[in-house]
Amino acid sequence: MDRWLHSSLTGPRRWRLLALGLLAAIAGASASAGERAFRLPDTDLKQPIIWGAECEGPDGGGLAFGGQDQRADDGRPHTRVREGGAWKAIHDEFRAANPLQKFHDRAWALRTRQKNAAARARALYFQGLPPAEGKARCDAEIAEMQTAVAGDLDALAAEMEKLSGLAEYETRQAALARRLLLLAAEKTRPLPAAPDGGPSAETAKALSAAQVDLEQAAEALDAEPPPRALSPIAYDPKTRVYVLFGGDHLDYLTNDTWEFSPASKRWRERHPPSAPPPRAGHQLRATGDGAIILTGGYTYTSSTDYCGGQYRNLGDGDWTYDAAAGTWAGAGRAQAPGARVYRSGPFHPDFFLEG
DSSP: OOTTTOOSOOOHHHHHHHHHHHHHHHHTOBOOTTOOBOOOOOOOTTSSEESOEEEEOGGGOEEEEOSEETTSTTSOOOOEEEETTEEEEOHHHHHHTOTTHHHHHHHHHHHHHHHHHHHHHHHHHHHTOOHHHHHHHHIIIIIHHHHHHHHHHHHHHHHHHTOOSOOHHHHHHHHHHHHHHHHHHHTTSSOOOOTTSSOOHHHHHHHHHHHHHHHHHHHHHSSSOOOOBSOOEEEETTTTEEEEEEEEOSSEEEEEEEEEETTTTEEEEEOOSOBOOSOBSOEEEEOSSSEEEEEOOEEEOOOOSTTBOSEEEOOOOOEEEETTTTEEEESSOOBOTTOEEEOOGGGSGGGGGOO
8 A cells, every 4th residue: 555545544444455465465475586574463353453562561551552443433543551451542631732733733734735736746647638738737736736735834834943932852853843844845846847847757756755754744743653553562661661663554664763651651752863674573572671672573575476475574683772872773784763665666656657
């Protein structure tokens, strides 16, 4: 499922289709030559929540996050804590206390409008219209839409620049989101077009790239991490925080790092200098002395072979997270945090924009 069709893990109907795709991948779990296939864990699709993670904490507490809530309107189980032997959703209360939540909502609305503009650009490009008609349609249906998005984007960035009185963490997240907002604006100014003024492949690519920037800007402003599947949680008794790393968004893999404090009931995104490559299906194990050990996990193969496995084991050794310092160390090849890995080739819409 590509990011342009729907870049948020929402909608039970969509998740059921994705579940069938995952089961099909399990059935054909063979990988390309030289790759070790990764077998996805068996999943009982009759359960209300699938592909999520739960971690038992001290004193009967615990944290649950991620996966698919097959009974929820948005398909997400959100953040839950264990109290009195039962799981309780708490995302509404800490979103209400988040001073950046209203900016998240506005940034996500801009992302949705940007996604619609990119979809319209691709549709016009594939129609192969005569030059005069192509230019007229591009001006009326894309340029006008993008001008409105850009104006609202500028207004949001300017308003965020004037924010004051925030805590250190919120100040840092707001600065990150604003940089991403400005980066999104740069990618569509001026809006690329074909020599005849009509929509081009570059038009659609630029709009889609800006969409991703807007998604990440909105995520930086949210009170909880973006949705994900097959991403375990570990509790570190030394720093008394739960640690969440990476996961499968089903259209991309990520390598972001988040901590949840049960004392304050707040999520905090960490920004280490480097991090393990994006993955899901990995293991997290707390050593008890402030370290979290990450092992294994899968990445995509994008294989088009008949019955070819769509997932392969990364096999890049152990990684250690220092919960106090917020840093990762490992023998594997590290990457910048917040990276994404998409499926490639015909699994990626840009493949069909190559002529």
